[in-house]
Amino acid sequence: MKFGKRTAGADGDKNSSLIGSAVLAVVLIWLFICLLVGWYWSSEPDLEPVAGPPTAEMVSGEYTARTLRGIVETLLEKPGGYLSNDIMPPGLWLDNMPRWEYGVLVQARDMTRALRRDMARSQSQSTEDRDLVKAEPRLHFDNNSWAMPASESEYRDGIRALDSYIARLQTGDADFYSRADNLSSWVGDVSTRLGSLSQRLSASVGRAPLTTGGKVGATTPWLEIDNVFYEARGTSWALVQLLRAVEHDFGDVLEKKNALVSLQQIIRELEATQQTLWSPMVLNGDGFGMLANHSLVMANYLSRANAGMIELGRLLEQG
Numbered sequence: 133m134k135f136g137k138r139t140a141g142a143d144g145d146k147n148s149s150l151i152g153s154a155v156l157a158v159v160l161i162w163l164f165i166c167l168l169v170g171w172y173w174s175s176e177p178d179l180e181p182v183a184g185p186p187t188a189e190m191v192s193g194e195y196t197a198r199t200l201r202g203i204v205e206t207l208l209e210k211p212g213g214y215l216s217n218d219i220m221p222p223g224l225w226l227d228n229m230p231r232w233e234y235g236v237l238v239q240a241r242d243m244t245r246a247l248r249r250d251m252a253r254s255q256s257q258s259t260e261d262r263d264l265v266k267a268e269p270r271l272h273f274d275n276n277s278w279a280m281p282a283s284e285s286e287y288r289d290g291i292r293a294l295d296s297y298i299a300r301l302q303t304g305d306a307d308f309y310s311r312a313d314n315l316s317s318w319v320g321d322v323s324t325r326l327g328s329l330s331q332r333l334s335a336s337v338g339r340a341p342l343t344t345g346g347k348v349g350a351t352t353p354w355l356e357i358d359n360v361f362y363e364a365r366g367t368s369w370a371l372v373q374l375l376r377a378v379e380h381d382f383g384d385v386l387e388k389k390n391a392l393v394s395l396q397q398i399i400r401e402l403e404a405t406q407q408t409l410w411s412p413m414v415l416n417g418d419g420f421g422m423l424a425n426h427s428l429v430m431a432n433y434l435s436r437a438n439a440g441m442i443e444l445g446r447l448l449e450q451g
């Protein structure tokens with residue numbers, strides 16, 4: 133009897149060990165699948181025009197509006213969809229792609245505001261476009277809301293409002309004014325964004341910057357370096373798309389102001405930010421050390437693009 137009891141106990145231990153091994157195997161397989169899915173979801177869209185090439189049938193402003201629409205749609209339809217508000221793995225574990233999404237979203241918001249505030253109005257006292265009045269607050273909705281309502285739901289409403297604006301542009305029921313002052317206002321907003329990003333990237337290394345009064349400014353924390361880097365990547369991707377659209381819809385104005393080459397050079401600088409990052413992580417080498425500093429490389433491209441934006445704004449404001 134004692135021997136039988138020991139055998140039953142041994143069988144129970146063996147069964148428990150098998151169950152534990154099976155559970156561990158399932159967990160490891162699940163983690164491996166999450167790793168593969170997370171890697172796929174972290175792939176960034178390429179620089180192909182989100183609205184396709186412009187056509188001769190497009191009316192003034194249509195290509196800009198279609199590009200804006202395409203940018204927002206890319207946020208929702210890219211691999212993994214919109215990840216910033218995910219509450220389940222693997223999206224919950226990803227931080228680089230949500231920062232990329234935020235950089236894109238900020239540019240989409242700025243362009244929507246520029247359309248509503250300037251480009252779709254003949255003067256400051258004219259009425260705002262009814263569809264852009266709906267689109268702007270939808271795109272400014274909280275980017276981290278996962279329910280009641282979800283961010284995706286609000287952004288899709290914004291896309292529908294842009295679709296209505298585009299349809300009305302085609303029939304002549306909506307307006308778009310490709311004037312230098314309208315473009316200059318948006319260029320100023322972009323320059324401010326690029327300047328801030330460039331400073332945050334540069335503040336990841338070296339001495340802390342001095343502020344007014346000789347005080348020491350804030351540096352970018354080590355754990356946020358990759359976040360700022362990918363926000364800059366998203367910002368640059370969206371700006372390349374929007375600047376190409378601006379080149380088409382404001383082409384006559386840019387040529388008249390001798391600013392077309394300046395805009396094309398800005399696009400070239402921003403396209404360089406989309407080169408493949410071969411390192412598995414964003415490196416932050418110090419000074420003239422052995423490791424690269426990806427943040428400073430990105431900051432250099434953005435600084436050059438921002439200098440071009442400042443020059444572009446100056447040319448547009450000249451009579």
